[in-house]
Amino acid sequence: MxxxxxxxxxxxxxxxxxxxxxxxxxxxxxxxxxxxxxxxxxxxxxxxxxxxxxxxxxxxxxxxxxxxxxxxxxxxxxxxxxxxxxxxxxxxxxxxxxxxxxxxxxxxxxxxxxxxxxxxxxxxxxxxxxxxxxxxxxxxxxxxxxxxxxxxxxxxxxxxxxxxxxxxxxxxxxxxxxxxxxxxxxxxxxxxxxxxxxxxxxxxxxxxxxxxxxxxxxxxxxxxxxxxxxxxxxxxxxxxxxxxxxxxxxxxxEEARNITDKRLAIWQRYHAMLEPLEAAGILRRPIVPADCTHNGHLYYVLLPTARARLTTLNKFKRHSIGAVFHYVPLHSSPAGIRYGRCHGSLETTNLQSDRLVRLPLFIGLTDERQEQIVNLLATTSHAT
CATH class of the missing domain: 3.40.640.10 (Type I PLP-dependent aspartate aminotransferase-like (Major domain))
Structure with a gap:
């Protein structure tokens, strides 16, 4: 299945x-x-x-x-x-x-x-x-x-x-x-x-x-x-x-190429549907440099603030959609403080990690569900 x-x-x-x-x-x-x-x-x-x-x-x-x-x-x-x-x-x-x-x-x-x-x-x-x-x-x-x-x-x-x-x-x-x-x-x-x-x-x-x-x-x-x-x-x-x-x-x-192509198609659909929201300043889409060929592993968006992310994740949860944040930076964790050290302020790490939301992405994700996710992103972000 x-x-x-x-x-x-x-x-x-x-x-x-x-x-x-x-x-x-x-x-x-x-x-x-x-x-x-x-x-x-x-x-x-x-x-x-x-x-x-x-x-x-x-x-x-x-x-x-x-x-x-x-x-x-x-x-x-x-x-x-x-x-x-x-x-x-x-x-x-x-x-x-x-x-x-x-x-x-x-x-x-x-x-x-x-x-x-x-x-x-x-x-x-x-x-x-x-x-x-x-x-x-x-x-x-x-x-x-x-x-x-x-x-x-x-x-x-x-x-x-x-x-x-x-x-x-x-x-x-x-x-x-x-x-x-x-x-x-x-x-x-x-x-x-x-x-x-x-x-x-x-x-x-x-x-x-x-x-x-x-x-x-x-x-x-x-x-x-x-x-x-x-x-x-x-x-x-x-x-x-x-x-x-x-x-x-x-x-x-044996199916690695086929699996990758299918994931890339879903990734590209997100990217196209979210372009108007990025143009309106509601979110930022992933950036892939010209010398990189990615694999459609995950699709994330960066929202304006940590508060906007919390509001968005809560709305996704109410609609039974598994959008999630990602890493809590290691330098801010108890073990990171104990075992590691920082070079510089890590300002970008702190800023981006607070605003990032990963969207559902798997083979079998339908166009209809992608449209629902994008619509929820648009309405939630506008209201925040």
């Missing part, structure tokens, strides 16, 4: 291609339910072929993939990691777990991505990496971030949790920095319920990535016949998903 109940419009409703259950049954018949079976290998090859990365490794979540990046880069206590405050907690947690300090830098007004022009001033002798979070599937300015990283000898990690099938200057997100991470959580475009992937773009990191993912052992090399037994080699954990998750994901990857 790919449509939600008629009387409500949820924020998200996971799309099924129709092959998921058949592939799960096939995995069961194969007799291998643990990770790295035939479906996992298919997913790895697909991700490599479609991203151009050196190696792709499925993980049980994007959070796990981010935690692997911190281990791979040997992040240690006192190291500093530059990132936006406007992101999910996993971006920071992955490095805080290693004792590192997230350094929160302000975002751009247009894309809500890390402001590349404010990054260099935040670098200290303790800085080890820059984390580029591609918000809403719209790329950060990777050319500028990579240039800064080269000058200062830093790593670049792409948090491309929302970036599956999106591109920057023609390059898939997650394949541009030293390491990239993807999410297949049920709220994403391509889903497996829970799930993620680490994209390794530096060949020097591949072997250690496999070891870290397999509990610190060289088990992957053993199964390829490269060693006669596998042993504990390094730190690590159990980061790989089971084969049933990979089977579900394979059904999604």
């Amino acid at each position: 790919n449509t939600p109940p008629v009387k409500s419009t949820p924020f998200n409703f996971p799309h099924m291609t129709g092959k998921e259950l058949a592939y799960i049954a096939e995995a069961q018949l194969n007799g291998q339910l643990a990770g790295d079976g035939p479906f996992t290998k298919r997913c790895h090859e697909w991700l490599k072929d479609n991203s151009g990365c050196v190696q792709a490794l499925l993980t049980h979540s994007c959070t796990a993939a981010l935690e692997m990046t911190a281990l791979l880069l040997d992040i240690r206590a006192g190291d500093e990691i530059i990132m936006p405050s406007y992101t999910f907690v996993s971006t920071a947690n992955a490095f805080v777990l290693r004792g590192a300090v997230p350094v929160f830098v302000d975002i751009r007004e247009d894309t809500l991505n890390l402001d590349e022009e404010k990054v260099e001033a935040a670098i200290t002798s303790r800085t080890r990496a820059i984390v580029a979070v591609h918000y809403a599937g719209v790329a950060c300015n990777m050319d500028r971030l990579l240039m800064i990283a080269r000058i200062h000898g830093l790593f670049v990690v792409e948090d491309a949790a929302q970036g599956m099938m999106a591109r920057y200057c023609g390059r898939p997100l997650g394949s541009i920095g030293d390491l990239g991470t993807l999410s297949f959580h049920e709220t994403k475009n391509i889903v497996s319920g829970e799930g993620g992937a680490l994209l390794v773009n530096d060949s020097k990191l591949v072997q250690r990535a496999e070891i870290i993912r397999e509990k610190g052992t060289d088990r992957s090399r053993f199964f390829r016949g490269q060693v006669d037994k596998y042993t504990w080699q390094d730190v690590g954990s159990s980061f790989l998903p089971g084969e049933l998750i990979a089977a579900f994901l394979w059904a999604q990857l």
Whole structure:
């Protein structure tokens, strides 16, 4: 079933291609339910072929993939990691777990991505990496971030949790920095319920990535016949998903282009219908730079004030429409204050996060429901 109940419009409703259950049954018949079976290998090859990365490794979540990046880069206590405050907690947690300090830098007004022009001033002798979070599937300015990283000898990690099938200057997100991470959580475009992937773009990191993912052992090399037994080699954990998750994901990857095109069509319809409201000064629509090819991951609007947002969300709730806000900036959270520090005022982060509303977007969202959402936006905003 790919449509939600008629009387409500949820924020998200996971799309099924129709092959998921058949592939799960096939995995069961194969007799291998643990990770790295035939479906996992298919997913790895697909991700490599479609991203151009050196190696792709499925993980049980994007959070796990981010935690692997911190281990791979040997992040240690006192190291500093530059990132936006406007992101999910996993971006920071992955490095805080290693004792590192997230350094929160302000975002751009247009894309809500890390402001590349404010990054260099935040670098200290303790800085080890820059984390580029591609918000809403719209790329950060990777050319500028990579240039800064080269000058200062830093790593670049792409948090491309929302970036599956999106591109920057023609390059898939997650394949541009030293390491990239993807999410297949049920709220994403391509889903497996829970799930993620680490994209390794530096060949020097591949072997250690496999070891870290397999509990610190060289088990992957053993199964390829490269060693006669596998042993504990390094730190690590159990980061790989089971084969049933990979089977579900394979059904999604086969239809990744079709899924993306359908989401983009819904995104474009919102964008066209909301143009008059933007022209009237009622809201601001998303901005996608010319060098970015987005993936229709989410559609958001920026309302004039935090009060306007509250009024709008309350009206959506009364009409059983699942419009929602997004991140509470990490620098304003108890853990963000405890573990991180800010560089600069983060004025844009505070302003944009207070005004942002995400609209329902899923395959199966009808034109009629989109029109209802847009009409409610127009009347609520005028009244505020």
